[in-house]
Amino acid sequence: MDDQTRMLTGLTGLGGLPQPDVGDPDSVRKQQSLGQPQQDIGDILQQIMAITDESLDEAQARKHALNCHRMKPALFSVLCEIKEKTVLSIRGVQEEDPPDPQIMRLDNMLLAEGVSGPEKGGGSAAAAAAAAAAGGSPTDSSIEHSDYRAKLAQIRQIYHSELEKYEQACSEFTNHVMNLLREQSRTRPISPKEIERMVAIIHRKFSSIQMQLKQSTCEAVMILRSRFLDARRKRRNFNKQATEVLNEYFYSHLSNPYPSEEAKEELAKKCGITVSQVSNWFGNKRIRYKKNIGKFQEEANLYAVKTAVDAANVSAQASQANSPATPNSGDTYLGQRSLNGEGLNFTPSLHLQVDTLHRATHLTGGYEELSSSGLFTPHRLDANSWQDTTNPPSVTSPPGPPGSVHSDTSN
DNA sequence: AAAAATGATTGCGC
DNA sequence: GCGCAATCATTTTT
Numbered sequence A: 001m002d003d004q005t006r007m008l009t010g011l012t013g014l015g016g017l018p019q020p021d022v023g024d025p026d027s028v029r030k031q032q033s034l035g036q037p038q039q040d041i042g043d044i045l046q047q048i049m050a051i052t053d054e055s056l057d058e059a060q061a062r063k064h065a066l067n068c069h070r071m072k073p074a075l076f077s078v079l080c081e082i083k084e085k086t087v088l089s090i091r092g093v094q095e096e097d098p099p100d101p102q103i104m105r106l107d108n109m110l111l112a113e114g115v116s117g118p119e120k121g122g123g124s125a126a127a128a129a130a131a132a133a134a135g136g137s138p139t140d141s142s143i144e145h146s147d148y149r150a151k152l153a154q155i156r157q158i159y160h161s162e163l164e165k166y167e168q169a170c171s172e173f174t175n176h177v178m179n180l181l182r183e184q185s186r187t188r189p190i191s192p193k194e195i196e197r198m199v200a201i202i203h204r205k206f207s208s209i210q211m212q213l214k215q216s217t218c219e220a221v222m223i224l225r226s227r228f229l230d231a232r233r234k235r236r237n238f239n240k241q242a243t244e245v246l247n248e249y250f251y252s253h254l255s256n257p258y259p260s261e262e263a264k265e266e267l268a269k270k271c272g273i274t275v276s277q278v279s280n281w282f283g284n285k286r287i288r289y290k291k292n293i294g295k296f297q298e299e300a301n302l303y304a305v306k307t308a309v310d311a312a313n314v315s316a317q318a319s320q321a322n323s324p325a326t327p328n329s330g331d332t333y334l335g336q337r338s339l340n341g342e343g344l345n346f347t348p349s350l351h352l353q354v355d356t357l358h359r360a361t362h363l364t365g366g367y368e369e370l371s372s373s374g375l376f377t378p379h380r381l382d383a384n385s386w387q388d389t390t391n392p393p394s395v396t397s398p399p400g401p402p403g404s405v406h407s408d409t410s411n
Numbered sequence B: 001a002a003a004a005a006t007g008a009t010t011g012c013g014c
Numbered sequence C: 001g002c003g004c005a006a007t008c009a010t011t012t013t014t
Helices: A002-015 A025-032 A038-051 A056-067 A072-091 A101-113 A122-134 A140-184 A192-228 A240-252 A261-271 A275-291 A293-319 A329-340 A347-364 A368-373 A383-388 A392-396 A401-410
Strands: none
Touching: A038 A056, A072 A192, A101 A192, A140 A192, A240 A261, A240 A275, A240 A293, A261 A275, A275 A293
16 A cells, blocks of 8 residues: 555656656656547546545545556556666566576586485485494495495485475565565556566575585585595505405416406405405505515515415315325415425425516526426416516616525525 | 505506 | 506504
8 A cells, every 4th residue: 555655656756756666757758648548647647646635545545446447557557668668677688597507517416426316215324324234244345335325315315405495485485575566566567577577586596595505515425425435534454364365366376467357356255345446456466566576575475385385285185185184284384484494395385486486587587497397387477478568677676685585595 | 753554546558 | 448657545563
């Protein structure tokens, strides 16, 4: 009602009342110049101006009468048109926002991280955690993984509840504004188009809030990732048994320490680690072995002995079971001793020599004596290939220990 | 606390 | 995609 009177008094701007509202004097004049309705409008203005002098009841009645006036719709539409041309044209310029690439990116990322998109079962993470805790194979990674997933689920939940809140608030507010505008459109020149535009503006504002939400969610996920999935931060050394298995394979395939995919899988299974961890391990091992063979010599000998003992045991069991000795620790001990002390006739030591020779041959180029010595030589033939490829400094100039030590033992 | 060891990552060439 | 080399960020050893 107050609005109504304001609008009407605004129309009286003709009479000198300077109202900054919609109707500007020119427009009214133009309308008057349309000709035919001139008389009617004159009447209307007269009445409008008179309203302020009337009592409330009278004014109400007059208002109603004006509302029902046959010229009212025309006046309304004209005013709307004018408003459209002036006010809205100024700020209605930057419409048509294409799907924001930024928000698209955020959406994609959230989808990829499983934050948005289909719920993968909020309880599944907890279930997985429980399973990992109670289950027989408490792999470290699985526990951490479930922990990560639990945290992720938490983020997802917050995200969704916030999103819902925003959406609800948005629609609520939109409805409110629409109702308000619709209501006011009875007394003010507000076209449906304008309402639409207002709704669009509101939506845009809210979507920018949404984007903030998405952005902060993305950040949270990134932080979570960096904390949980960047393994460098939470590195665990492999357990002794695992490194033993890996070393065994490495040194028993020293000539070609490149496990096939299947071999990697098997090793991974044996060690309770992933295939890529096996790959990492071999990559590190190769490079570090190559870089300083001398440093690894002892280890190499150790594992050479070990595998040799195993082989010996296997062959012994296979070929002749009548042999009196089935010693395990004894053999390894012997092998070690032979390694440290004088070369022996035991198979372990022989294998060990092969390893040492392997290095020596690499230096000198001659591996015939080696191959002549025995059983384990064949797979060493291509030994040079993997370390020779790119390695001028390390092998040619191993400062002292490796070469000398070896030649000593072999001699 | 410093140094060494170690698992993982990154950049590059093939 | 793989392997190498360099490097990072921890963990373990000294």
